[in-house]
Amino acid sequence: MNGQSISGRDGRLQRQGFLIVLSGPSGSGKNSVMNAVFPTIPNLKYSISVTTRPPRKGEQDGVNYFFRTEEEFEQLIAEERLLEWATFVGHRYGTPKDFVNEQIMNGNAVIMDIDIQGAAQIREKMPEAVFVFLLPPTWDELRQRLLRRGSDTEETISKRLLKSQEEIGHIVDYDYFIINDDLAKAAEQLRHIIMSEWSKTSRVDLDKLQCLWKGRVEE
Numbered sequence: 001m002n003g004q005s006i007s008g009r010d011g012r013l014q015r016q017g018f019l020i021v022l023s024g025p026s027g028s029g030k031n032s033v034m035n036a037v038f039p040t041i042p043n044l045k046y047s048i049s050v051t052t053r054p055p056r057k058g059e060q061d062g063v064n065y066f067f068r069t070e071e072e073f074e075q076l077i078a079e080e081r082l083l084e085w086a087t088f089v090g091h092r093y094g095t096p097k098d099f100v101n102e103q104i105m106n107g108n109a110v111i112m113d114i115d116i117q118g119a120a121q122i123r124e125k126m127p128e129a130v131f132v133f134l135l136p137p138t139w140d141e142l143r144q145r146l147l148r149r150g151s152d153t154e155e156t157i158s159k160r161l162l163k164s165q166e167e168i169g170h171i172v173d174y175d176y177f178i179i180n181d182d183l184a185k186a187a188e189q190l191r192h193i194i195m196s197e198w199s200k201t202s203r204v205d206l207d208k209l210q211c212l213w214k215g216r217v218e219e
């Protein structure tokens, strides 16, 4: 499957890359859902964020996050190398600008897992991005998931749960929402959203498309 280009007599018709912002309470399953979608869409790239939060067990620098000190994070801000950044439950998180811009220029879709503050900044800068909110099925299930993860203290879990109430209040700002009560179904829904977005006429050079089509008809 190639979601990026259409072969034509005069070459390939490049589609415009785009950004997918995925938000949702921590524990809603954003990583699991994204991981299930990646193998099915080759032109989908993940934007690895920078954070000052310490790595959880099993997390790797340059894979899950770029783990950086406060000073290093400050420097990234000063050098304007972050597309957006925010503080979340005591730690800072930000999106490296160059990666996102390069991928979009190359016609890829880029998915980023960011909080509601970061999403608001992207909405200002890139209103053509696609905004998706992932919800856990219930409050109790969210709590259970955070406890099962076993990586945060009781206090952090309470803070994250409190934060999730505020986050859910912002769901109206998003284009789509997905309820993650079944991983496979949630992943399929996200996949459909991305594939539909690829098909938008606004993401293709319509003049070129018409030229290619005319060429075909006159053959």
Ligand code: 5GP
Residues within 6 Å of the ligand: 023, 024, 025, 026, 049, 050, 053, 084, 085, 086, 088, 093, 094, 095, 113, 114, 115, 117, 118, 119
């Ligand atoms: P966690 O510590 O559970 O990995 O992430 C905590 C929160 O930070 C999540 O809501 C996640 O979406 C958000 N987050 C991760 N990366 C970024 C980022 O680059 N920018 C912003 N604004 N939020 C992020």
